[in-house]
Amino acid sequence: MRTIDSFDVKGRRVLVRADLNVPLDGGTITDDGRIRASLPTIQNLVERGARVVVCAHLGRPKGKPVPEFSLRPVAGRLSELLGQPVAFAEDVVGKSAQETVEGLGDGQVALLENLRYEAGEDSKDDAVRGEFAGRLAALAELYVGDGFGAVHRRHASVYDVPKILPSAAGGLVLAEVEVLKRLTDQPERPYAVVLGGAKVSDKLGVIANLLGKVDRLLVGGGMAYTFLAAQGHEVGGSLLQADQLDTVRGFLEEADKRGVELLLPVDVLAAEGFASDAAFEAVDATSIPADRQGLDIGPRTRELFAAKLADARTVFWNGPMGVFEFEAFSGGTRAVAEALIESEAYTVVGGGDSAAAVRGLGLPEDGFSHISTGGGASLEYLEGKTLPGLAALEA
Ligand SMILES: Nc1ncnc2c1ncn2[C@@H]1O[C@H](COP(=O)(O)OP(=O)(O)O)[C@@H](O)[C@H]1O
Numbered sequence: 032m033r034t035i036d037s038f039d040v041k042g043r044r045v046l047v048r049a050d051l052n053v054p055l056d057g058g059t060i061t062d063d064g065r066i067r068a069s070l071p072t073i074q075n076l077v078e079r080g081a082r083v084v085v086c087a088h089l090g091r092p093k094g095k096p097v098p099e100f101s102l103r104p105v106a107g108r109l110s111e112l113l114g115q116p117v118a119f120a121e122d123v124v125g126k127s128a129q130e131t132v133e134g135l136g137d138g139q140v141a142l143l144e145n146l147r148y149e150a151g152e153d154s155k156d157d158a159v160r161g162e163f164a165g166r167l168a169a170l171a172e173l174y175v176g177d178g179f180g181a182v183h184r185r186h187a188s189v190y191d192v193p194k195i196l197p198s199a200a201g202g203l204v205l206a207e208v209e210v211l212k213r214l215t216d217q218p219e220r221p222y223a224v225v226l227g228g229a230k231v232s233d234k235l236g237v238i239a240n241l242l243g244k245v246d247r248l249l250v251g252g253g254m255a256y257t258f259l260a261a262q263g264h265e266v267g268g269s270l271l272q273a274d275q276l277d278t279v280r281g282f283l284e285e286a287d288k289r290g291v292e293l294l295l296p297v298d299v300l301a302a303e304g305f306a307s308d309a310a311f312e313a314v315d316a317t318s319i320p321a322d323r324q325g326l327d328i329g330p331r332t333r334e335l336f337a338a339k340l341a342d343a344r345t346v347f348w349n350g351p352m353g354v355f356e357f358e359a360f361s362g363g364t365r366a367v368a369e370a371l372i373e374s375e376a377y378t379v380v381g382g383g384d385s386a387a388a389v390r391g392l393g394l395p396e397d398g399f400s401h402i403s404t405g406g407g408a409s410l411e412y413l414e415g416k417t418l419p420g421l422a423a424l425e426a
C-alpha cells in the first residue's frame with residue numbers, strides 16, 4: 032500500500048477518512064481512544080503543510096441528521112489534543128463543508144459532520160454511493176484511508192473515494208494490519224478467539240470462517256444468547272438474533288466436526304431490566320427466567336473462560352462480556368481482560384467498546400500485546416476476507 036510519505040501534500044487539500052466513532056454519554060466523550068489513535072496521521076499532514084479535511088462516522092444515524100450523533104463534540108476534543116483549532120463543518124458535502132474547506136490555510140484542520148447523515152455513504156446501490164463519493168472527493172485533491180475500524184465497510188468514504196482520488200494508507204491502518212498479520216500467519220497455538228458485544232448479526236457472520244482457524248471459540252456478551260436459544264434454552268428478554276438460530280446450530284455442529292472447542296456461558300447474571308440498578312441474580316445459562324435478561328456472564332463462566340485462556344498462546348478478543356457500562360454487569364468483561372493480562376500469550380483486544388472497557392475499568396493498556404481500534408474490521412481480517420477499505424488502497 033502507498034504511504035502518505037509518497038505524497039507532496041504542501042498546500043494541498045487532503046481528505047482523511049478516520050474512525051472517530053467514540054462512545055458518548057449525552058454530549059460527553061467517555062473514551063477518546065479512537066481520536067488519539069488518529070492523531071499521528073493528522074499531525075504528520077499538518078506538519079507538512081497540508082490542508083487537512085477529516086471525515087468520519089459516529090453511530091448509525093441511517094442516512095439523515097440525528098443530533099445525538101453529531102461529530103461536534105469530537106471536533107472539540109480533536110482540537111484539544113492537536114493543540115490547534117479544528118474548523119467544524121455543519122454538513123458533510125453541502126455549503127458549510129465547502130466553505131469550511133475553502134477557508135483552510137496550510138497546516139489547518141477541518142472536520143466534516145457525520146458521514147452517515149448522508150444516505151449515499153452506506154447505500155447498497157453502487158450508483159447512489161458513487162454519486163455521494165464524487166461530491167465528497169470534490170472537497171479534496173488527495174485521500175488518506177486511516178479509519179481502520181471501518182475498513183470492513185463497503186461505504187463511499189472507505190471504498191469509493193479512494194478510486195477517485197490519488198490515495199494512500201495512513202499510519203494507523205498500516206500499524207493495525209501489521210499486528211493482525213501476526214495472527215493470520217501461523218499463530219502460536221492454542222489460538223483462542225473471544226467474542227461478545229452487541230453487534231450480533233454482524234459478528235455471527237465471522238464465525239463460519241473462524242472455525243477453520245482457531246482452536247477455541249469463547250462466546251459471551253450479547254452474542255451468547257442466540258447460541259443458548261439455538262440449543263433450545265429460554266433466554267427471556269436477552270439480546271437474540273431470532274433469524275439466525277439455524278445458522279448458529281450449524282456453527283455448533285461444525286465446531287464439533289472440526290474439533291474446535293466452542294464455549295458458551297454456563298451461568299449468566301439475569302436482570303429484571305436494562306438498567307444500572309436493575310435487580311439481578313446469577314442463574315444457570317440453561318434456565319434464564321422468561322421475564323429476565325442476561326446482562327453479563329456469571330461467576331462460574333468467568334472461571335471457565337479464564338481457565339481456557341490461561342494456557343492459550345494467541346488470543347484475540349472482541350466484544351464485552353456484558354453491559355460493562357453498568358458497574359454491576361462489568362465483572363465478566365473485567366475477568367476476561369484480567370485473564371488476558373495475566374496470560375503469556377500474544378493478546379490482541381479489538382473494538383471501540385472493548386478497548387474503551389479496558390481503559391474504563393482502569394486496567395493497564397500495556398497488559399495486552401496490542402489494543403486495536405477495530406472490532407468487526409479485525410475479525411473480518413482474521414477470517415481471511417478481503418476488506419473493501421484495504422483493497423481500495425491497494426488498487
Ligand atoms: N448481554 C448483553 N446484552 C446487551 N448488550 C450487551 C451485552 N453484552 C455486551 N453488550 C454491549 O455490547 C456493546 C459493545 O458491543 P460491540 O459494539 O459489538 O463491541 P466493540 O465496539 O468492542 O466491537 C456494549 O455497549 C455492551 O453494553
Ligand SMILES: O=C(OP(=O)(O)O)[C@H](O)COP(=O)(O)O
Pocket residue numbers: 050052090091180181184230381382383384404405406407408
Ligand atoms: O465501532 C466500530 O466497529 P466495532 O464496534 O466493531 O469496533 C466502527 O466504527 C464501525 O462502525 P459500524 O459497525 O457501525 O460500521
